[in-house]
Amino acid sequence: MLYQVEMTVKLPTDMPAEQAADIKAAEKSYSQDLQRQGKWRHLWRVAGSYSNVSIFDVEDNAELQALVSNLPLFPYMEISVKPLCRHPSSVRDDYS
Numbered sequence: 469m470l471y472q473v474e475m476t477v478k479l480p481t482d483m484p485a486e487q488a489a490d491i492k493a494a495e496k497s498y499s500q501d502l503q504r505q506g507k508w509r510h511l512w513r514v515a516g517s518y519s520n521v522s523i524f525d526v527e528d529n530a531e532l533q534a535l536v537s538n539l540p541l542f543p544y545m546e547i548s549v550k551p552l553c554r555h556p557s558s559v560r561d562d563y564s
């Protein structure tokens with residue numbers, strides 16, 4: 469199943485810079501691993517913000533919940549999820 473996930477990062481303003489850098493590095497490593505597995509299909513920055521729009525390709529709601537809740541930045545993000553299905557006018561054949 470495909471999901472559009474929008475994540476907005478809200479780090480506490482008083483978080484030490486080194487701690488923030490460590491969490492961001494862990495987030496990058498975690499997300500790149502999922503991208504290489506094909507589970508995190510797209511990762512786009514929303515221009516002008518500290519938000520991203522991502523497309524996940526996972527088995528079901530439970531797998532999405534597991535992956536997203538393990539994000540190192542999860543405690544510091546607002547997240548919205550929209551399930552996607554194929555558009556009848558789409559000419560692409562590389563997703564279901």
Ligand SMILES: O=C(O)CC1=CCC(=O)O1
Pocket residue numbers: 475477495496497499500511518519520541
């Ligand atoms: O910077 C972000 O949008 C948060 C994030 C998600 C994956 C990643 O590497 O950073």
